[in-house]
Amino acid sequence: MNNPIAFSILAISLIAVVYVSWWSKKYTSTTTDFYVAGGKISPRLNGWAMFGDYCSAASFLGVAGAIALTGIDSWWVAIGFFGAWIFVLVILAGPLKSSGKFTVGDVLVGRFGGNSLKFLAMLTTVVIGTLYLVPQIVGAGHLFQLLLGWDYMVTVFVSATIMGLMVVLGGMMGTTYNQAIQGVILLVAMLLLMVLSTIIYFGGNPIAIITQAMSTVPPTSAVRVMGQLPPPAEGTTYGALALAEAIRNGFQNLPNALTPGVSVPNALNQFSLVLGLLLGVAGLPHILIRFYTVKDAKDAKKGAELTIIGLAVFYIAVLFVGYATMTILYPYLIEMLQAGQRGRATNMAIPLIGMELGGEAVLGIIAAGAMAAMLSTSVGLLISMSTSLSHDVYSGVLRPNSTDRERVVFAKIGAAILTGVALVASIWLKDQNVAILVAMCFGIASSTFAPVLILAMWWKGLTKEGVIAGLVVGLVVSLTFTFARFSNVPEVFGITVLGNPALYGVISSVTAIVAVSLLTKNTGRVREFMALAHRN
Amino acid sequence: MTTEQTVQAPPGQKEAIHYSAVAVADYDEAATKRKLWTAIRLLVIFCVVYFVAAMIATPEFKHIANIQVFNIPLAFYTGILVFVVGIIVTRMCLNQDQKG
Numbered sequence: 001m002n003n004p005i006a007f008s009i010l011a012i013s014l015i016a017v018v019y020v021s022w023w024s025k026k027y028t029s030t031t032t033d034f035y036v037a038g039g040k041i042s043p044r045l046n047g048w049a050m051f052g053d054y055c056s057a058a059s060f061l062g063v064a065g066a067i068a069l070t071g072i073d074s075w076w077v078a079i080g081f082f083g084a085w086i087f088v089l090v091i092l093a094g095p096l097k098s099s100g101k102f103t104v105g106d107v108l109v110g111r112f113g114g115n116s117l118k119f120l121a122m123l124t125t126v127v128i129g130t131l132y133l134v135p136q137i138v139g140a141g142h143l144f145q146l147l148l149g150w151d152y153m154v155t156v157f158v159s160a161t162i163m164g165l166m167v168v169l170g171g172m173m174g175t176t177y178n179q180a181i182q183g184v185i186l187l188v189a190m191l192l193l194m195v196l197s198t199i200i201y202f203g204g205n206p207i208a209i210i211t212q213a214m215s216t217v218p219p220t221s222a223v224r225v226m227g228q229l230p231p232p233a234e235g236t237t238y239g240a241l242a243l244a245e246a247i248r249n250g251f252q253n254l255p256n257a258l259t260p261g262v263s264v265p266n267a268l269n270q271f272s273l274v275l276g277l278l279l280g281v282a283g284l285p286h287i288l289i290r291f292y293t294v295k296d297a298k299d300a301k302k303g304a305e306l307t308i309i310g311l312a313v314f315y316i317a318v319l320f321v322g323y324a325t326m327t328i329l330y331p332y333l334i335e336m337l338q339a340g341q342r343g344r345a346t347n348m349a350i351p352l353i354g355m356e357l358g359g360e361a362v363l364g365i366i367a368a369g370a371m372a373a374m375l376s377t378s379v380g381l382l383i384s385m386s387t388s389l390s391h392d393v394y395s396g397v398l399r400p401n402s403t404d405r406e407r408v409v410f411a412k413i414g415a416a417i418l419t420g421v422a423l424v425a426s427i428w429l430k431d432q433n434v435a436i437l438v439a440m441c442f443g444i445a446s447s448t449f450a451p452v453l454i455l456a457m458w459w460k461g462l463t464k465e466g467v468i469a470g471l472v473v474g475l476v477v478s479l480t481f482t483f484a485r486f487s488n489v490p491e492v493f494g495i496t497v498l499g500n501p502a503l504y505g506v507i508s509s510v511t512a513i514v515a516v517s518l519l520t521k522n523t524g525r526v527r528e529f530m531a532l533a534h535r536n
Numbered sequence: 537m538t539t540e541q542t543v544q545a546p547p548g549q550k551e552a553i554h555y556s557a558v559a560v561a562d563y564d565e566a567a568t569k570r571k572l573w574t575a576i577r578l579l580v581i582f583c584v585v586y587f588v589a590a591m592i593a594t595p596e597f598k599h600i601a602n603i604q605v606f607n608i609p610l611a612f613y614t615g616i617l618v619f620v621v622g623i624i625v626t627r628m629c630l631n632q633d634q635k636g
Binding site: 072073075076079080082083085086087089090091094210211214258259260261264265266267270271274278298301302304305308309312315316319458527530531534 | 563564565567568571572575578579582583586587589590591592593594595596597598601602607608609611612615616618619622623625626627629630633
């Protein structure tokens, strides 16, 4: 074992998570308790739980790591993650809570009825959830690899197994408490890194982090010119600041870490990314399901406000921590890039800076925070997927007369299978930045559930056929461009593959919804549904 | 008037959907339209800041994002501004709810 103290802290935090799940089992006697904690969660607790649920490996590891490698352009993923919540709060949270019960499918079926929508909603939930699960397993695998020195294949298997077991142990009540606790751990861990790095390396002045970043060429740019640097004096190596200064002085035309527009390919790519991020949360089932755990629409919005404030603090801290990491770990990051370990450098920069700042103790806290991020999100994903499988399809279509126990067992078996699928995908995508993987899921969500749900809430002319067309077209287009991106295919049918599928997916989905709705007539129980959705 | 309501199952659906709902007669279309316009206004405020900040940080417009304000590029301030405007819009949205 590489880091016994850090691993012990991580192990204690994992045991605490399991204990909370076990303790909360006594409050989970029905499927309603299992799915949405009986709708009894307070807005404040839900706000923290949403924060923990939302801050996944992408937020905690990926974004700060990407900033450390490439500079300010990578901050846009974090800003987009934040912006999405404003969109959800203003346009969706209230009506969604008022018109649904357990799943996204409930909303659509509530207005239009029919088994086809239940099945399609479940399919979309499972696709988004499984793909979103991949970066959590990738991040956890890299983290265990760092702490234990195990092979990546073993670590992803162990990580996926722990995540799957969490769902078997606890329902939504346990998940809520775990997510809330983990949300606090995440925020504290990120602020701890910011404070420690400011005090130890920047004289207690956070602005010095920014000014130092302005004198630093990002490692991804620096690695291209490293071979042209004069070698350091014999028997010595470059220190972090000396190396940054040597590169800055030797190659003055290179951008610094605050120069915008360096790692963004072009405006179209950026627009697709920020559009996908803005609309994405409105289509993420594991986030939307949390609005059903509170009493009413007002409580749903109150919880979202707390989440939004927490995210603002967190993502601003991420920028400072990313820049501090770049400065402090500069030679090490370049070394990893030279060794072709970009994925590892991005995803592990934060645990490594924890080790640098406070040794194994801080590494342990950061590892616990990172594991909290991955577990809380993974469990949220698995709960939302298993709820959809069990509620929308098993009890809704296949076996309406099944018992509560049979439904929960079906949900758990489904969750185990989906964890296995995500595990295989995690092996394929092991060198991808987890933030980019999550951003792709946002692109798919923004092309499927987001337009359908928003129009279902606000457009009387929406028809059932329009919903089906929008979900199918959005899913096919966004998945096609997602896999083309990961397979390095430059064009699909003559259309350039962008970094995020949202632009094509959203346009196709909305066009399909509107066109088919205008050509068909089944608007469902529109007055009943609107009365329900907008009752407060 | 709030009532418990069971929405009848449409043809082809096996079970009815149970909701705690307002009576259909209470549906106020004008109020829903007002809510929609309020939401759109708030979103426009946020989206203008969000998309302008995002697009100036692209290679095509980076000369704008690179304008130095107190020796720091404008992109840094516009990024922070998105968070500030987001929190203001959040509060405005909740205030509207309280008034409603």
